[in-house]
Amino acid sequence: MKTVSKVGVAHYSALPIRSGIAIQIKNDAIALFKVTSGEVFALEDRSPHPKGGVLSEGLVSGKFVYCPVYDWKISLEDGQVQAPDQGQVKTYEVSVENDKVYITI
Amino acid sequence: MAKEKLVMIGNGMAGVRAIEEIIKIDPNRYDITIFGKEPHPNYNRIQLSTVLQGDTTVEDIILNDWKWYEDNRIKLFTGEAIVEVDTKNKIVVSNNARQVSYDKLIFATGSSPFIVPVEGVDKQGITGFRDINDCETMIKYAEDHQNAVVIGGGLLGLEAAKGLKNLGMKVSVVHLMSHLMERQLDATAAEMLKQELQQQGINFLMEKQTVEILGDDHVTGLRFKDGSETEADLIVMAVGIVPNKELASNASIPVNRGIVVNDYMETEIEGIYAIGECAEHRGIAYGLVAPLYEQAKVLAKRMVGVETEPYEGSISGTQLKVAGIDLYSAGEIEGDGATKAIRVHNEFENVYKKVLIRDNKVVGSVLYGETAESTRLFRMLTQQEDVSQMTSLSILQPAGEAEESDVASMPDDELVCGCNGVTKGTIVEAIHAQNLTTVSEVGGCTNAGRSCGRCKPMISQILEHTLGDSFDGAAQKEAVCGCTTLSRDEVVAEIKEKGLTNIREVMNVLGWKNEEGCSKCRPALNYYLGMIYADYKDERESRLVNEKMHANIQKDGTYSVIPRMYGGVTSAEDLKKLADVATKYNVPLVKLTGGQRIGLYGIKKEDLTSIWEELDMPSGYAYGKTLRTVKTCVGQRFCRYGTQDSMGLGMELEKKFERLDTPHKFKMGVSACPRNCAESGIKDIGIVGIDGGWEIYVAGNGGTDLRAGDLLYTVKTKEEVIEVSSAFLQYYRETGNYLERTSKWVERLGLDHIKKVLEDKVACQGLIERLNKTLERYNEPWKEAIENDEIKDKYYSRYQADLVTN
Ligand SMILES: Cc1cc2nc3c(=O)[nH]c(=O)nc-3n(C[C@H](O)[C@H](O)[C@H](O)COP(=O)(O)OP(=O)(O)OC[C@H]3O[C@@H](n4cnc5c(N)ncnc54)[C@H](O)[C@@H]3O)c2cc1C
Numbered sequence: 026m027k028t029v030s031k032v033g034v035a036h037y038s039a040l041p042i043r044s045g046i047a048i049q050i051k052n053d054a055i056a057l058f059k060v061t062s063g064e065v066f067a068l069e070d071r072s073p074h075p076k077g078g079v080l081s082e083g084l085v086s087g088k089f090v091y092c093p094v095y096d097w098k099i100s101l102e103d104g105q106v107q108a109p110d111q112g113q114v115k116t117y118e119v120s121v122e123n124d125k126v127y128i129t130i
Numbered sequence: 131m132a133k134e135k136l137v138m139i140g141n142g143m144a145g146v147r148a149i150e151e152i153i154k155i156d157p158n159r160y161d162i163t164i165f166g167k168e169p170h171p172n173y174n175r176i177q178l179s180t181v182l183q184g185d186t187t188v189e190d191i192i193l194n195d196w197k198w199y200e201d202n203r204i205k206l207f208t209g210e211a212i213v214e215v216d217t218k219n220k221i222v223v224s225n226n227a228r229q230v231s232y233d234k235l236i237f238a239t240g241s242s243p244f245i246v247p248v249e250g251v252d253k254q255g256i257t258g259f260r261d262i263n264d265c266e267t268m269i270k271y272a273e274d275h276q277n278a279v280v281i282g283g284g285l286l287g288l289e290a291a292k293g294l295k296n297l298g299m300k301v302s303v304v305h306l307m308s309h310l311m312e313r314q315l316d317a318t319a320a321e322m323l324k325q326e327l328q329q330q331g332i333n334f335l336m337e338k339q340t341v342e343i344l345g346d347d348h349v350t351g352l353r354f355k356d357g358s359e360t361e362a363d364l365i366v367m368a369v370g371i372v373p374n375k376e377l378a379s380n381a382s383i384p385v386n387r388g389i390v391v392n393d394y395m396e397t398e399i400e401g402i403y404a405i406g407e408c409a410e411h412r413g414i415a416y417g418l419v420a421p422l423y424e425q426a427k428v429l430a431k432r433m434v435g436v437e438t439e440p441y442e443g444s445i446s447g448t449q450l451k452v453a454g455i456d457l458y459s460a461g462e463i464e465g466d467g468a469t470k471a472i473r474v475h476n477e478f479e480n481v482y483k484k485v486l487i488r489d490n491k492v493v494g495s496v497l498y499g500e501t502a503e504s505t506r507l508f509r510m511l512t513q514q515e516d517v518s519q520m521t522s523l524s525i526l527q528p529a530g531e532a533e534e535s536d537v538a539s540m541p542d543d544e545l546v547c548g549c550n551g552v553t554k555g556t557i558v559e560a561i562h563a564q565n566l567t568t569v570s571e572v573g574g575c576t577n578a579g580r581s582c583g584r585c586k587p588m589i590s591q592i593l594e595h596t597l598g599d600s601f602d603g604a605a606q607k608e609a610v611c612g613c614t615t616l617s618r619d620e621v622v623a624e625i626k627e628k629g630l631t632n633i634r635e636v637m638n639v640l641g642w643k644n645e646e647g648c649s650k651c652r653p654a655l656n657y658y659l660g661m662i663y664a665d666y667k668d669e670r671e672s673r674l675v676n677e678k679m680h681a682n683i684q685k686d687g688t689y690s691v692i693p694r695m696y697g698g699v700t701s702a703e704d705l706k707k708l709a710d711v712a713t714k715y716n717v718p719l720v721k722l723t724g725g726q727r728i729g730l731y732g733i734k735k736e737d738l739t740s741i742w743e744e745l746d747m748p749s750g751y752a753y754g755k756t757l758r759t760v761k762t763c764v765g766q767r768f769c770r771y772g773t774q775d776s777m778g779l780g781m782e783l784e785k786k787f788e789r790l791d792t793p794h795k796f797k798m799g800v801s802a803c804p805r806n807c808a809e810s811g812i813k814d815i816g817i818v819g820i821d822g823g824w825e826i827y828v829a830g831n832g833g834t835d836l837r838a839g840d841l842l843y844t845v846k847t848k849e850e851v852i853e854v855s856s857a858f859l860q861y862y863r864e865t866g867n868y869l870e871r872t873s874k875w876v877e878r879l880g881l882d883h884i885k886k887v888l889e890d891k892v893a894c895q896g897l898i899e900r901l902n903k904t905l906e907r908y909n910e911p912w913k914e915a916i917e918n919d920e921i922k923d924k925y926y927s928r929y930q931a932d933l934v935t936n
Contacts (some may be wrong), residue, residue: 037484043646046924047928057789057929078683078687079687084649084653084671084672084673086652087644091648094685096598098648108538109538
């Protein structure tokens with residue numbers, strides 16, 4: 026059975042805006058992004074490009090991140106790769122309580 | 131063997147296109163002669179509307195200039211009409227009594243405005259709207275006359291009306307039917323259009339039939355069937371066109387409404403063809419260029435003996451070329467019992483869309499106010515796509531997509547340029563195959579955008595999208611990126627003029643489409659701002675990964691570390707440090723780079739700062755759009771050939787210019803003698819020592835566009851080398867497009883131009899001062915990362931989180 030856990034990963038106020046951070050939770054490499062509007066998103070830190078790469082270093086614009094190596098544009102909200110490229114990145118649920126950011130894995 | 135003689139009557143859009151197509155396939159096949167009644171080379175008739183509306187000039191709409199005819203050895207007689215065709219002796223005769231014999235003859239005589247046969251049509255002050263002469267007549271009338279009446283509320287009439295209005299006349303449109311453009315619009319769309327045009331100041335007289343034109347010699351007004359009258363100083367007839375077929379029928383070539391042709395544009399007489407508006411194919415004489423251009427292709431192939439599909443008729447969409455009006459129509463307009471309509475009518479925003487569907491297929495569409503879907507609907511229409519699986523909303527808008535119609539999601543077979551029948555696929559292919567970077571280049575290669583011009587914005591999006599993959603290509607396109615329509619020069623000018631100081635401000639003030647830009651414009655704007663303001667505060671979040679991290683990301687997410695070795699000169703001490711670090715961190719690869727230094731590859735992000743600290747060497751900026759290295763040879767100090775101290779100069783240059791932001795990476799080299807061991811001939815600036823001086827080469831490139839450098843100057847002293855290099859670098863910084871290498875930049879600006887700037891003492895001094903001022907702003911980035919915890923935390927740590935369940 027798969028258990029769902031909520032992991033505290035960072036302080037909300039300490040998160041840099043428009044610059045992803047890389048988080049390791051056991052075997053999961055996660056990229057966490059705080060965007061200009063203040064929302065926080067968590068994605069698997071792996072480019073969906075067949076050659077891989079991380080996402081946490083990508084350029085953030087609005088609710089999108091550009092894959093740093095292959096320049097694919099990826100939605101932070103649903104992990105969808107934007108046309109003309111195709112693919113999907115796993116997303117994680119994020120919640121913020123009392124300045125603490127939690128990721129559900 | 132003498133070539134066959136091809137004569138064409140008519141020097142207009144369809145005919146000349148057919149000639150272009152022939153020449154494309156076989157330039158030497160025919161000895162070509164063209165007769166044109168008008169005194170001009172072939173021009174874009176469609177754009178007469180824009181000429182009249184004041185948006186372009188006659189010169190701008192020439193499609194094939196005189197030189198084109200010369201270059202292709204075409205004999206052209208302009209201002210000369212053919213008045214007789216002798217099919218028996220195969221001779222044409224012009225109004226100047228010139229006789230030319232032919233083996234093959236093409237009729238491309240177009241059509242003429244239909245002049246309503248009412249009493250008084252022989253008076254002065256009546257014109258059609260067909261050619262440059264008509265346009266000039268209208269423009270002249272507008273100078274000293276008040277009232278214009280356009281008879282006919284179709285495409286042509288409305289475009290004429292708008293033009294006359296822009297010329298300052300009072301304009302009324304007389305229309306026989308109850309709604310405008312009844313062949314293209316339904317009543318709802320027509321009403322919206324009418325209201326819009328009324329707001330633009332045009333008056334409408336609907337359901338009026340003209341029965342008489344009033345006046346003595348010159349028109350003064352019109353009388354209608356219902357007895358009412360209206361004043362007029364100028365009357366434009368725009369009720370329709372009639373194919374110019376008399377010449378053919380006089381020569382006993384079968385005609386009907388037009389000159390009758392088969393599916394290969396052949397008339398019934400061998401060796402005689404007809405194309406364009408004068409031709410009638412399967413009962414239809416077309417009046418838009420798209421079908422005519424299809425005909426041109428078939429005709430050309432036929433005439434050079436290449437196998438071709440037959441021409442089987444066309445469906446084409448129409449739009450109105452009036453500023454502020456967005457309208458599109460194709461296929462059926464009014465439904466019948468078997469059609470179902472999807473209708474969207476947003477009265478608030480003045481948008482109306484109707485799509486007619488029969489048997490699960492789109493059979494027609496009318497769009498008003500917003501036409502982004504037109505190409506997609508047109509594809510559904512022509513390809514008879516089954517839409518039964520689609521929701522009505524998705525028919526109007528592709529699934530999962532926002533409002534904007536995205537060229538990215540557009541299928542390759544979708545028509546972009548309706549006039550010339552050019553698909554997205556063809557454009558993309560041409561961009562790749564021929565390295566096209568501008569809309570006009572695409573037009574030159576594919577004809578797309580060369581007619582009505584409506585698709586130009588879309589072509590520019592496709593260019594952008596296609597070139598987006600290749601960084602270098604992206605530098606040369608017109609707009610900075612898809613977030614704006616402004617070009618690099620426009621953006622830079624606006625920044626200076628409005629005093630914009632940061633990226634956010636630029637995007638806000640200049641109306642960026644995406645609030646935070648994209649991976650193209652963010653780094654570019656960051657560069658431009660830094661170029662304009664010597665004390666600009668760099669926005670690290672707008673740098674792409676390598677520059678943001680001051681390390682080169684590798685495909686597995688690890689980084690490389692390449693410290694400076696000024697001039698390629700190192701020491702035992704530095705080598706030891708490198709070796710120690712490589713051992714300690716288990717560095718998977720240690721390699722000499724192309725730039726004469728040592729790189730450590732495969733480093734984890736979280737090890738970067740400690741490695742930098744242990745190395746205690748400055749960043750080599752091997753990742754940046756900046757000076758990479760100054761390659762040197764051993765030179766005078768050791769080499770028996772060396773005439774100059776190349777290492778010394780190389781190190782000095784590297785120390786002076788390191789860290790400076792440039793439009794693209796920048797490489798230098800210094801050789802001590804013309805044997806040129808430092809390969810100065812393929813560097814952005816390459817210096818070669820000679821007896822008593824230095825040669826300075828620029829714009830060399832050893833990469834993708836292999837290019838030998840051009841000799842800029844030969845100077846005597848090291849100081850002069852530094853001065854010239856400084857000025858050259860700064861001029862490149864100030865005028866280069868972001869991501870444009872010097873090789874491209876020099877070709878774009880011209881070496882002579884650059885020399886002229888550098889030779890202007892005041893300008894040159896200014897460049898050097900601005901460069902030196904800019905150089906003051908840089909800090910050593912590795913040191914900064916080591917010493918500043920905030921930076922270290924933000925960019926160089928990997929967070930570990932414990933798996934604790936709440
Ligand atoms: C104002 C205006 C706006 C238009 N807008 C659009 C549009 O938006 N989209 C679209 O698809 N189409 C548009 N059209 C229609 C388009 O311009 C025509 O379909 C196209 O020009 C037809 O090409 P053609 O070669 O058949 O005729 P033309 O271009 O008319 O060329 C025929 C030429 O033959 C010459 N000629 C005739 N008889 C003789 C003779 N005996 N000897 C020598 N020369 C002769 C004529 O003087 C003329 O120059 C527009 C037309 C006009 C006038």
